[in-house]
Amino acid sequence: MRGRHNPRPRPSLASKAATDKPTAAEAPTTRAPRAGKRGPAAPTEDAPRRRTATAEMPGRLNRSGRPVKADPAAEPRKRPARTDAAPTRAPRPAPADSRRRPLPDSKPDNRPGNRPDNRPDRSARVATQRTHQYFASCPRGLEPELVLELTDLGAADPVPASGGVAFTGDAELGWKVNLWSRLAIRVLRRLAEGRYQREEDLYQAALAVDWPALFEVTRTLAVTTVGKNSPLKSLNFVSLRVKDAVCDRFRQVMDERPSVDTRHPDVPLTLFLSTDRYTLYLDLSGEPLNRRGYRVQAAAAPLNENLAAGMLRLSGWTPDTPLYDPMMGGGTLLLEAAMIALNIAPGLARHFAFENLRDFDRVAWARLRKNAEAAALERRPLPIYGSDIDPDMIRAAGLNLKAAGLLDCVRVMEADFLNVDPPAPSGVIVSNPPYGVRLEIDDPGAFYEAVGDNLKQHFPGWTAWLLSADPELPKRIGLAASRRVPLFNGPLECRLFEYRMVAGGNRRG
């Protein structure tokens, strides 16, 4: 295999200076034919196969699974007078186990929800000390790692479930997890849960929540319903009814109701439905947390940032060990690794939906952010290396690294992995090679065989962690995997394989 791919000296990242321009591409003089071609773009959020629908948005979602507004003009931020929202009869009793609170019987009242202006809400401080029930979603397969991460952040009682972890803590913990979690996709705060049979039960459950105490009427909202085995016919209709309930609750204490903005809501709500139970959440994150703000240049089939961070955690890599992604694409693994090595909080460059809630405490949040800024280590060259056969990917990774302020910390170069020398005598490779579903390869079997040969012959002392959904990889790579961790890359079921390259002893027996 080496003879086929290596008719010339092998380029090495070890001798290269750190890349100083996004377009820096130091191509070997000749190259083996490209093994990977551009394929369809990847999903950017873990999307298990479930039914999902958002109020006033008949079933349309954007690529990240967030609602897409059908007609922006149809939901202006300024509200016209409405006649459809106020209930004309007394609300029906809520399901027995919903957290119903008494409705005010006259107005105006003095509760925070009825405050006519934007004066600081003194009840917010009390509210921040309350214990909340949270659910942090994550790519499936990373739940045990998320339990550890949340525990480190101070979460109490973390309980893993499929696709996330439930935990408890005060309001500040919810903000802190948004700021610091590398693995979570969203942080949700539970508002109500119980049994349901019909849409009306869900309307009543939502009506029982004291929405005016949670956010001001000037905020926009959107309701997304996610159903797993729900018997209800239209999740869209459910989202509409829950939205109606929120608006009706406002109309009971004031003459206004919040507007809906399905594309960029200030207050996103998520309703989960199983066969007979509902859970209603405030989505504290808004944009999914994998949107760190550094991805300025799309790569073909990029990894989700939280999946990349999870792969690094699973690999046991520590920042003092050389790390190499030889098929780096847009450099997601390198960026996440550099942020881990420099202790950069992944949420520092973005905003969150919890900033729109009444219990948001600007002072406490400023302190959390300041602490995070102070905790970040000074930028410096790191033993983190990346390469790719595609010059466009060198450009993309460079632009992304530059956007993150990490260009001088990571070395990247253009190279065919089958023809490159290791950047250090030993270290950890973490990579997701191209595979059929995401990027077409002419002959995946031959490619994986060549990758296996290359690892064996040229990377003794290294451990390689390769993510693949391709059943060909374990069969053809010719190495014995010491671990296989099931992981989901969006809806794609994958395995993360660990291969330890011990000099002279890797052939599968």
Ligand SMILES: C[S@@+](CC[C@H](N)C(=O)[O-])C[C@H]1O[C@@H](n2cnc3c(N)ncnc32)[C@H](O)[C@@H]1O
């Ligand atoms: C699935 S993508 C990696 C995506 C990357 N993890 C990210 O988040 O952007 C696989 C990458 O392998 C690269 N590739 C394919 N064959 C290669 C080879 N022989 N040597 C180096 N890179 C190769 C492709 O150009 C592509 O960018």
